[in-house]
Amino acid sequence: MTLVSTRARAIEPFRVVEVLGRARELEAEGRSVVHLEVGEPDFETAPMIVEAGVDALRAGRTKYTQALGIPELREAIALRYAQHGVSVDPRRIAVTTGASGALAILTQVLVDPDDEVLLSDPGYPCNATFVETAGGRPQLIEVGPETRYQLTSDLVAAHWSARSKGVFLAGPSNPTGTLVERDELESMASFCAARGGFVLVDEIYQGLVYAAAGAKELTETALGVVPDVFVVNSFSKYFGMTGWRIGWCVIPEDAIEATERVAQNLYIAPPAPSQYAALRSLDQDAIAVHEERRRIFAERRNVLLRGLDELGFDLPVEPAGAFYAYAGLPDGLEMSSESFCRWLIEDYGVAVTPGTDFGVHGAEEHVRFAFTTSTADIVEGLARMRTALGTRGF
Ligand SMILES: Cc1ncc(COP(=O)(O)O)c(C=O)c1O
Structure with missing residues (x-):
């Protein structure tokens, strides 16, 4: 018997929050984690x-x-x-x-x-x-x-x-x-x-x-x-x-x-x-700060998209806005999005969100990368992914 309603029991967890939680645990153990999961700007409020x-x-x-x-x-x-x-x-x-x-x-x-x-x-x-x-x-x-x-x-x-x-x-x-x-x-x-x-x-x-x-x-x-x-x-x-x-x-x-x-x-x-x-x-002065940040997001986006393409991720439609890239896993990887995300965070310290957070259609073959971290971190995350994929012959 549970007091918890059928409706509440049926609510799916918000997986990105779980990924973030795991990332924080690893960081508390002294591991370095590149955050490409979180849908919030890394900048402080202006x-x-x-x-x-x-x-x-x-x-x-x-x-x-x-x-x-x-x-x-x-x-x-x-x-x-x-x-x-x-x-x-x-x-x-x-x-x-x-x-x-x-x-x-x-x-x-x-x-x-x-x-x-x-x-x-x-x-x-x-x-x-x-x-x-x-x-x-x-x-x-x-x-x-x-x-x-x-x-x-x-x-x-x-x-x-x-x-x-x-x-x-x-x-x-x-x-x-x-x-x-x-x-x-x-x-x-x-x-x-x-x-x-x-x-x-x-x-x-x-x-x-x-x-x-x-x-x-x-x-x-x-x-x-x-x-x-x-x-x-x-x-x-x-x-x-x-x-x-x-x-x-x-x-x-x-x-x-x-x-x-x-x-x-x-x-x-x-x-x-x-x-x-x-x-x-x-x-207006605050808008000027937001606009400068938008320019920085645009730079990060370009670095991430170029890097993902080089690594063999599939991006048939480039994101025009927000701060996400929703990419198909490289062909032939033979890993579900959740296994891929677990593998990346546990073994390589890169946090990304599995497609299963966003529905069911193609969810096992896709992951979401957020460019809400510095360009240097994005470059580091891409390098770690290159090493990870290298172990699988990519
Ligand atoms: C599409 C979309 N709508 C709504 C929200 C909720 O945002 P908030 O409640 O912080 O304004 C989010 C948060 O990530 C979002 O991505």
């Missing part, structure tokens, strides 16, 4: 943001705030959209505890018991859990290089059923770093709207786009193409604030009131000091 957080604490900004966030921050986020040519009423912006908080709230707002939600496989693993927690049924749809690992209107139409309620997209995506195509977004949105369904676009890696994207690909917000999609975003990645637990979502007018009630009930309010810090992260 100093002016930290100062703003400290100032907020000292000024006693330690109480609950409005459930949807302080008005100044909602207005500043709206202004950032306006600077990118997209007009968003600040009332439509809900500040949340990270993109995770936004996903938790929005699935409660959008999903009824037994509603199906279409998700890409591979994709961000927690999405399925958010849908299930709301009583819905995640429908994993296999995607591959032929659609740049993105859902398309054809795939959505082919998998839509009488029970379908909506579609989750992400651009740049985790784990593949690919972008959503503008035309596809438009067709998926009109297909869903015609059936009373929703489209939710996770834009947490927005701002972290490096490659010259194809003309059809969306490097800016989906709101500029379809004004009434649900958009999720965060201060975690581009703004370098993972531990502050602060993000936001943009919702259509008619969902504001429900979102506010759900937010009040689930979390009361996002963390107050983090909101003031996030406000500072949108100022």
Whole structure:
């Protein structure tokens, strides 16, 4: 007998966290580990943001705030959209505890018991859990290089059923770093709207786009193409604030009131000091720091992609953004992604994430490398992998 619910028992572990845990254990034993697993920038939060957080604490900004966030921050986020040519009423912006908080709230707002939600496989693993927690049924749809690992209107139409309620997209995506195509977004949105369904676009890696994207690909917000999609975003990645637990979502007018009630009930309010810090992260001097970091990520990306290619990893679609490379294991290696990751970390001190963290389709043949560590570490990680693969005749 267990007190633990069937639902909780069915939740898959987030394997990257387990890899990180093992890496930390090895480091505690004095081993050196190259971290190519973690999806968080290695940079500290920019100093002016930290100062703003400290100032907020000292000024006693330690109480609950409005459930949807302080008005100044909602207005500043709206202004950032306006600077990118997209007009968003600040009332439509809900500040949340990270993109995770936004996903938790929005699935409660959008999903009824037994509603199906279409998700890409591979994709961000927690999405399925958010849908299930709301009583819905995640429908994993296999995607591959032929659609740049993105859902398309054809795939959505082919998998839509009488029970379908909506579609989750992400651009740049985790784990593949690919972008959503503008035309596809438009067709998926009109297909869903015609059936009373929703489209939710996770834009947490927005701002972290490096490659010259194809003309059809969306490097800016989906709101500029379809004004009434649900958009999720965060201060975690581009703004370098993972531990502050602060993000936001943009919702259509008619969902504001429900979102506010759900937010009040689930979390009361996002963390107050983090909101003031996030406000500072949108100022021009802070943006200059984020942009410099983006440039550094771009350099690291190039070093990693070149190195992986030389080692025989398969990267049919290069990541345009985020900080990940989702690669097929070298041909003929005959190892599952989990065995490969265990072997690399235990014997060579290189931490990477198995494809099994991101779904089932092709998961045993793929691994995700994160370029969230220094170029020197990436070079070292590649050298260690060269030695590892060398022992297998590569
Ligand atoms: C695609 C995607 N969405 C959402 C999240 C959650 O991020 P946070 O809650 O830190 O904003 C992550 C974190 O890695 C992610 O990769």
